[in-house]
Amino acid sequence: MGVVVEPGVPPEVAGMLRANAPLLSRIRAGWVPPAVQPVERRWPSSLALLAATPLVVAMMSALLASPVAPVGFVLLGGFVFVVLVKIASINEVPLHDRPYERGVYERARWYHGRYLLADDFDAEAKVVLARAQRAIGAVLRSHVNAEGLLDDARNAVMLPEQEWEIARLLAKLSALRGEHKELLARGIAPEVAAVIEPLDRALVTSEAAVVARVEALERYAGHVAEAERAYHARGQIEELRARLPRYEELLAESGADALAVPEIEKLAEDADDLERLLRRSVSSAHEAFRHLEG
Template sequence: MADVVVDPGVPPEDAQLLRESRRVLIKMRLGWVPEPRRSVSSAHYRMIAAFGSAAFFGLMLGAGVLGLGFGLLLFVVLGIPLLIVLFVRNDMPEDEEDGYEREVYEQLCWYEGRYVLTEDLDESAARLLARAQRAIATVTGSRVNAEGLLDDVRNTVMLPAQEWEIARLLAKLSALRTKHRETVSQGLTPEVAAVAEPLARALDSSEEAVLARVEALERYAANVIDAERAYVAHHQIEELRGRVHQYEELVAETGADGFAVPELERLAQDADLLEQALRRSVSSAQEAFRYLDP
């Protein structure tokens, strides 16, 4: 299951980066921020100015008094160290991993509020999200969905939206519930308890509402499982029907007609029944899907 749930409205490339950023997200939750980009400090500027002035003065003095050759020598002695300091301090490439983590950090800050890290959820909320994700995986991984027997276009849009909405609500619920428990654990006066109790009921009511969403997904997934069974059985029967003539030849050659004919007739009947069962299962799944519409 996804460790980071991302708002479907985030561009795909950015969303993929966010989903792969769990390690950096956890570091951020612990207070980590990347080091500032390397820049030339004011002290560094003063050092550059001092070296530059000395080199220029040396060049002028040498050219005017001791000759151009000595002036160039002074410039080399004083100017080359200046260039080394300047380039080493400022043109050294940033470490590759540091650069990647900085990029991830900037993306995470930019999209704050549009992703949920599962570690941010409390135990009850994490269980609910896992149930929702299992139901969604059941639907999207089914052969009836891959074959287009379900409303695959709506599945592609609606199911990620449902996962995101459930994760978003559970993250808010977890954060508020954690703060509520911290406050209550300190001990409450009767007056405060009278206020805190209905607020706790509001939290429970919110969780029940999210639970209803999850259960609707699970009902949809259960219908898809039924359709999947019917789909598999239907195809198995069709494979057997395709080999009926081979069975008939073998039965005729062995003189076992009295035993086999009723079985072959039942095979045809079962194929028809399974065709009907498949249609009913797919219809039931599609009907269950309608409850997920906002």
């Protein structure tokens, strides 16, 4: 699983966070990228070099035309060297200057608490979250959603909110479950056992409630998958229906039109049946969606 980001985080920031899970883990563990420091340059500035160029060129021309031409070559070489060094210094990015990592670090701090990493979930929670993400992904990637047969606008808003809420609850559950296991591992006095039992039930009940949310998502995804199958089958039947005249023409020209099989003519009926099936499937998906909201 990757980084789960609260839907309210700006898309460009959410994309950066999702693309940098290992870096976010390092930042959470205490790693801090060095701040960007201004680098002092001791070479002549670009403006100074530009101003000096005509003078240097004139001096070199005079020297190259004089008996001391070797001095002109030395000056030319030195000037070219300084220019090349200046160009290199402009393009150079110091090793300690890492603006991208610094940008991730600053956004990670700014949006702290609005994203969750794999480290936030125990093994059981990861399984439950993966189920939710599979169901949500199946709906959002479906053709029936892309074609607007479902409420694609509400799906685009509500399903990421469901993912975040499920992930947030699972992270909290994982933390409490970890603390609870540590407490039990240290040994519980008989007097404390009566208090521990309700806490155990609270953890189990909370997990069951989250799993119920995930199961509702999976039922919704199941209805969408049924609508998806009907959608694709309808498209194939429509394609075959469009070819019917060519088959009928071939049968007529070959003198076999009397032998036209009912299965070919039945394509129109099949298409109508699939259209009704698609409508029923989409209607069932809408019902599951409303149940999911409730």
